[in-house]
Amino acid sequence: MGQIQLKQVTKSFGEVQVIPPLDLTIEDGEFTVFVGPSGCGKSTLLRLIAGLEDISSGHIEIDGKDATDLVPAKRGLAMVFQSYALYPHMSVRKNIAFPLRMAKMDQAEITRRVESAASVLNLTDYLDRRPGQLSGGQRQRVAIGRAIVREPAAFLFDEPLSNLDAALRVGMRLEISELHKRLETTMIYVTHDQVEAMTMADKIVVLQAGVIEQVGSPLELYRAPRNTFVAGFIGSPKMNLLTGAEAAKYDATTIGIRPEHIDVVEADGAWQGTVGVAEHLGSDTFFHIHNTGLAETITVRAIGDVNLKHGDTIHLTPRAEEIHRFDGQGLRIE
Ligand SMILES: Nc1ncnc2c1ncn2[C@@H]1O[C@H](COP(=O)(O)OP(=O)(O)O)[C@@H](O)[C@H]1O
Numbered sequence: 001m002g003q004i005q006l007k008q009v010t011k012s013f014g015e016v017q018v019i020p021p022l023d024l025t026i027e028d029g030e031f032t033v034f035v036g037p038s039g040c041g042k043s044t045l046l047r048l049i050a051g052l053e054d055i056s057s058g059h060i061e062i063d064g065k066d067a068t069d070l071v072p073a074k075r076g077l078a079m080v081f082q083s084y085a086l087y088p089h090m091s092v093r094k095n096i097a098f099p100l101r102m103a104k105m106d107q108a109e110i111t112r113r114v115e116s117a118a119s120v121l122n123l124t125d126y127l128d129r130r131p132g133q134l135s136g137g138q139r140q141r142v143a144i145g146r147a148i149v150r151e152p153a154a155f156l157f158d159e160p161l162s163n164l165d166a167a168l169r170v171g172m173r174l175e176i177s178e179l180h181k182r183l184e185t186t187m188i189y190v191t192h193d194q195v196e197a198m199t200m201a202d203k204i205v206v207l208q209a210g211v212i213e214q215v216g217s218p219l220e221l222y223r224a225p226r227n228t229f230v231a232g233f234i235g236s237p238k239m240n241l242l243t244g245a246e247a248a249k250y251d252a253t254t255i256g257i258r259p260e261h262i263d264v265v266e267a268d269g270a271w272q273g274t275v276g277v278a279e280h281l282g283s284d285t286f287f288h289i290h291n292t293g294l295a296e297t298i299t300v301r302a303i304g305d306v307n308l309k310h311g312d313t314i315h316l317t318p319r320a321e322e323i324h325r326f327d328g329q330g331l332r333i334e
């Protein structure tokens with residue numbers, strides 16, 4: 001079991017309130033990602049759930065029981081940090097077993113849990129090595145192993161992959177997703193990277209300045225961002241947000257159109273402009289377009305390789321049915 005509920009939770013450091021009253025329910029077994037820019041309060045929120053920080057007001061319930069005043073060890077949650085914090089002089093086996101030894105668990109049960117975790121994480125052949133003899137990805141797996149053996153109600157991850165290089169990050173992302181499918185245990189995962197959020201989450205919680213901007217599945221956020229912040233944050237390349245006369249045509253203060261929803265046409269497009277930078281990825285081409293008469297630079301994503309280069313004239317048509325409209329407060333107009 002691992003349902004976590006935050007009820008009117010706030011957090012202040014001295015005079016500064018970094019989390020205004022916040023309500024959130026994380027369902028048992030769900031993979032929830034907290035995403036938002038640096039400093040928005042993701043780690044603070046996770047540490048409040050873990051009990052590593054005291055909340056200033058409100059309640060935290062785990063599986064329907066008030067956990068607000070419980071010390072971290074009594075919450076039944078396991079945190080995995082960005083720095084792996086492994087003991088360099090101990091074997092992998094001892095590192096993984098460490099929390100169970102501290103809890104004075106029976107040796108036979110420790111062995112069973114360590115070997116089961118090692119098998120899930122493909123670490124069986126490395127149990128007698130020391131952390132220094134492992135790759136970065138393997139070390140991260142040992143840190144996860146140490147969490148698994150505790151059989152927690154939920155796993156809490158704080159940017160666990162940010163120390164890894166890009167290729168390894170993609171690999172570990174998949175491993176953690178697969179681990180979740182296998183264990184079916186609640187996971188809360190903090191990242192500033194919206195691609196990690198989109199690819200891993202059942203449910204994404206978008207935060208800005210301690211406030212939840214939107215909660216939803218990756219595709220709900222992609223298809224119907226509730227405001228211009230979420231619209232600009234979710235999706236890569238970013239959604240184009242246009243103001244002024246172009247938005248007024250659609251009876252909105254701001255309109256949004258994703259780069260993949262603008263078609264490059266031969267002639268007679270809605271917009272005509274000049275290619276600034278063309279990024280040829282092979283699978284896609286990203287064009288950054290100037291001189292359209294719009295106030296903003298337009299980003300367009302074309303499928304495959306499109307043979308246009310810096311300085312070329314380009315004709316564009318946004319797909320009308322894909323236009324998002326926002327009002328003067330930046331809120332979505334349905
Ligand atoms: N121990 C602390 N004392 C004072 N301010 C803090 C402390 N921890 C975090 N903060 C502040 O709270 C805000 C949220 O920080 P944090 O949760 O670390 O953000 P994130 O993880 O999203 O980058 C920031 O403005 C940060 O400076």
Ligand SMILES: [Mg+2]
Binds near residue numbers: 042
């Ligand atoms: Mg953080």
